[in-house]
Amino acid sequence: MSETAAETLVLALGIYFGIGLLVGLIYMLGGAGRIDPAAKGKGLPFRVRLLILPGVAGLWPIMLTKLFTQKEPPVS
Amino acid sequence: MSHDYKAVQSTPFKKRFDLWLLIGIALYLVGFIAVSFSTQPAGESLHPVQVVIRATGTLAFLLLTFILCIGPLARFTDRFKPFLYNRRHLGVTTFLIALMHAALTIMWYHGFSETNPLVSVFISNPRYDSLSGFPFESLGFVALIILFLMAATSHDFWNANLGPGLWKTLHMGVYFAYAALVLHVALGAIQFNKDPIYVGLLAASAVTVIGLHLISGIAGLRSSHRDGLDGWLKVAAVADMEDARAKIIRPAKGEAIAVFRDGEKISAVSNVCRHQGGPLGEGKIVDGCITCPWHGFQYRMQDGQSPPPFTEKIATYATRIVDGVVYVNPEPNAPGTPQTPSQIGASA
Ligand code: HEM
């Protein structure tokens, strides 16, 4: 891989996870309860909020969409 | 049956499991380091960081190999069931150890130059240039990202909110990660360090994982062409049905079916828990109710309904016993439909 390509890749990854952390914060501050009633308020203790942060950061495009479309967890 | 999310679902068994896991990891790392230094040829000077890089890399790889073997092994023997239920902790631990390996590598081999260490990982490591032009570190990186996504989505919250389909697809990525790692080691470390132990371990690991999956896949295919009776699927001989336990049947289409025995009665329900899709057929009957192994949701055998005040309902299936063999009708009844159990000993 050329140096420019590698630099672009690393920058893109940085931007992706940067945005992800912001979306993750939205989830920690109540977004989780919006898509899953069981995750409202005390249903989701602070430790668990921290625990879901990295996942939201990694999957933020899906999780951002769910914020607007999902009212409760999908069941099979 | 609480809906609250907890950080870690803990039982005394899980605590003991985690303790042994930590002890095992510590023993491996200490052992690896001790053996590396004591068998080091005269004149060679291994740096401790390099040894820790190798110790964590091999440990993460071996743990992942073991994790991938649990599924097929649990199909053949119940001994592996405890590992099946504790795979999450194994998976997260594997990610953390792999992360240590990667972080140390990046600091040690890429941290001392002008270039951003991460950028330098992708340009390929100048130290290995003469040995192998292949960007084996990028393969390790891709695998690490997959392991990260899986570890990060291992909590129940994800299981529920991604939905079983998407969650499962994501976690099937582990096979891709494993393939990338086999290449990472074959094209990287082994090019540089042709130690027969590495080559042997790598080959043995890959062959074991592939072999076990093939065997269990073939066994699965056989049982999906199971003998039937007027379109009903054969479950097992009554004598082979353990009390308070189930056999899981996978029909050609539709959800898997859990066929339970409770004393002299046989009933069948959907294998999928309404809570978060847990495998009901791996649970037990407690107080006359089918109890999910994941978080303990309960359903009555005779109608697939949760006892009041709960309102969850799952599909039921008709069963019958012919010549001492249990059969199930693969067509589900609507969730919560009462279905008379088959009575062992009564003529069909
Ligand atoms: C960013 C990600 C990664 C990078 C940059 C990386 C880099 C390296 C390097 C430079 C080596 C050769 C070390 C040496 O022999 O001194 C190596 C070896 C190895 N790596 Fe990785 N790796 C990464 C991810 C992983 C992951 C995720 C695993 C497994 C879960 C893994 C497993 C191994 C194994 C088993 C070896 C062979 C043993 C050894 O020589 O260390 N690596 N890796």
Ligand code: FES
């Ligand atoms: S109780 Fe949670 S999946 Fe069954």
